[in-house]
Amino acid sequence: MKITSSVKGTRDYYPAEMGLRNWLYGKIRSVSRKFGYQEFDGPFLENLELYAAKSGEELVKKQAFVFPDKSGDPITLRPELTPSLARMVAQRIHQLSFPVRWWSFGPFWRYETPQKGRTREFFQWNIDLLGMENPQADAELAAVACEFFRDVALTAREVKLQVNNRRLMDSALEAIGIRGEAVGGTFRLIDKKEKMKQPEWEAHARETGLTVDQVKGLMKILNDLELWKQSRELVEFFDAVQAFGVSEYVEYNPAVIRGLDYYTGTVFEGRDADGEFRALLGGGRYDNLVADVGGGKIPGVGFAMGDVVIGLILKKNGKEPMLRIAPADVLVTTFSAQEATASMEISQSLRAAGIAAEWYPAPDRLPKQLKYADALGIRLAVILGPDEIRQGKATLKDLIRREQATIERADLLKEISKRLVGSPCE
């Protein structure tokens, strides 16, 4: 019988991967709560209409998984969370206490060609602050991202948060005569700047309809690392970032634009310092989105971080956690069929005391059982043979320290608890 293959662009979560995913979730949860954010989630299925005018055109028309339901209505597997968030806020706008601070971690789907750092099914951390439009709120989200970097031990040398502002770019472009419909094309041009060689990029810029002077002007904008000082929003933003104590991670980058149409002000991206991977997180200010889904005018700012790229960056920098495969701290071995019952009873008495204990369910050779404990990273083994049973004792073996002692059974619990303090794994 042939094994049915998995769906393209999906991943299987074996216990090791599941452990990593849960570890990541734990870090995300901890940072989010530290800043006072509440966990929520939206449905995984949404009506296509929700995304129609608000997300990028590409995201909806080409990248969304859309299926007709039995009545023929187009149902979408959510490609992002922000429109759902905007709807949920719009629906309860009179009951919520603002500022609303919400976060979420869940699956999303995009129909794209899978590559490194990009899958069709992925998990994403979303965190948003709604109801405030001051730059200090933007800075808080930047601080959340940087605090997360710190919590997973990524340094400011390894990752950066690069910031820009749409309004600043709009006015800078307007100053060189680019306005209206030409702005979108120019934004895409800016996105390409880092990927293309200089003459190539200039030629491409001319093809999109820019004059020689405009290309020069655009170059000047992109090379001016002091440009942010002309933006009151960004000046206040950077002051607040300093107050939050995360300046080391945050820098101005005029080439950061973001593709999504709903961003209106500050935008930012998390990147690894070498620029080896695609953006590990992206977000910004969206002041019209709630109104666009039929709610009142509620400004918002937030970001999303996918699990795939952060996983690659953690791995590259040696910051993946040491995770144990087995949840049990103790393996109670089974010496022979005669001692099996006593072993089971001991394992249960450990559980009753709150210790995760695994009972080896067959009288296999002792070396095999100990190898099993070793392979799963179970630190302690209890050995209960005829000698121990006769004397009312038990042997406790510490697989890490390579030592063992035969002790009174009454002392077993105490000894185990003592040895489990300060375990090296998470």
Added chain:
RNA sequence: GUGGCUGUAGCUCAAUUGGCAGAGCGCUGGACUGUGGAUCCAGCUGUUGCGGGUUCAAUCCCCGUCAGCCACCCCA
């Protein structure tokens, strides 16, 4: 969606101009019948991604297809 590279044991990879499909790691057993990681010995593991074609003969050449990766596009 377009173009390119790759696909061999559970994992990492070999295999001469087309000529019997191999190694390391891992796994199983033993050396060691009540003690794991080291060492040594032995053993197991294959529809060479899948389907077709050319050939006396295909892992190798050709076509198709699927998957991974790279670029474009876009983005977490």
